[in-house]
Amino acid sequence: MSDAATLSSPLANNPELADNIIGPPPHTPTILWIGCSDARVPESVWSPPPAVGEVFVQRNIANQFQPTDVNAVSVLTYGVTGIPTIKEVRVVGHTGCAGVQACYNVVNNIPIPPPPPPDSVLWTWLGPLRAHAHANRHQTLEWLTKENVRIQMRNVNAMLRSLGRADVAVNGYLYDIGNRRIYPVPPSD
Numbered sequence: 767m768s769d770a771a772t773l774s775s776p777l778a779n780n781p782e783l784a785d786n787i788i789g790p791p792p793h794t795p796t797i798l799w800i801g802c803s804d805a806r807v808p809e810s811v812w813s814p815p816p817a818v819g820e821v822f823v824q825r826n827i828a829n830q831f832q833p834t835d836v837n838a839v840s841v842l843t844y845g846v847t848g849i850p851t852i853k854e855v856r857v858v859g860h861t862g863c864a865g866v867q868a869c870y871n872v873v874n875n876i877p878i879p880p881p882p883p884p885d886s887v888l889w890t891w892l893g894p895l896r897a898h899a900h901a902n903r904h905q906t907l908e909w910l911t912k913e914n915v916r917i918q919m920r921n922v923n924a925m926l927r928s929l930g931r932a933d934v935a936v937n938g939y940l941y942d943i944g945n946r947r948i949y950p951v952p953p954s955d
């Protein structure tokens with residue numbers, strides 16, 4: 767019997783302690799989570815919360831997946847080509863998103879509290895969403911919030927096709943921070 771086996775048996779009910787002794791667990795997440803940096807919407811808002819090791823994560827302002835973003839594209843590329851256990855990409859937006867709100871407000875001439883610095887990289891980051899908001903000025907903030915999820919789903923699907931992994935599921939969700947519920951966002955209206 768190896769030392770590891772000797773140690774793992776009495777520590778079976780204390781995996782955290784056992785892990786500290788016998789080494790790290792394998793990296794076998796099943797979900798790639800694309801969410802907002804907003805501190806209120808980490809992947810642990812999912813119910814039931816995923817365990818440590820279940821979710822591979824990309825979070826940024828307004829849960830974007832832009833084809834020119836080398837960070838997000840690298841996460842997706844490694845996620846679906848380097849981690850065989852990932853079966854789903856989950857794009858999760860949320861109500862009360864300051865990034866979406868800023869885009870909505872600026873195209874509708876509504877003051878933004880607080881406004882992003884003019885000509886900042888933050889406005890560059892939000893450029894694609896702002897352009898989409900501008901092209902759909904007649905729509906509501908609620909529509910733009912969901913549409914932002916749909917846009918990223920389309921972008922992820924296009925990248926998955928180019929990576930030869932169109933078999934990976936892409937699902938969209940909206941987390942309502944008011945009632946703390948998560949709703950599916952279909953790919954189209």
Ligand SMILES: [Zn+2]
Pocket residue numbers: 802803804827828829860862863864865866
């Ligand atoms: Zn947000």
